[in-house]
Amino acid sequence: MIKSSQSRKQRKFRFNAPLHARQHFMHAHVDKSLREKLGIKHSNIGLAKGDTVKIMAGASSGKSGKVTLVNMKSGKIYLDGLTRKNARGKEFNIPISPSNVYIVDLDTTGHKGRLEKLQGAAPRVSGVVQAAAKAEKK
Secondary structure, eight states, X not given: OOOOSOHHHHHHXXXXXXXXXXXXXXXXXXXXXXXXXXXXXXXEEEOOTTOEEEEOSSTTTTOEEXXXXXXXXXXXXXXXXXXXXXXXXXXXXXXXXXXXXXXXEOOOTTXXXXXXXXXXXXXXXXXXXXXXHHHHHO
């Protein structure tokens, strides 16, 4: 990741990072009670659409909502119900930095193996690989 101690090089890395590296910037803390309830080993996990988060810092602190969009390009998330009106009266969602929120509830529907991965279970293996492993044992 970031190897330099110079802040200008760190900023340059973050702004020029490819999308597969930017996904690591989109992590947020998990509520302690949720970690204990689900048996999650990590204190920070990646945000996904459908997760419920609570805002810790900024003008909207204390509010909570579901994540409607995770934008890797800008490094921001958007919450359901957190909107602002422009001069013409049109409402639009407010972008929030993932560092200013913590996860209150996880959405595991549609995310195959997300909870197992967070709990530290063995990774899923395809049926072809399992069949080949069984054939080698015989």
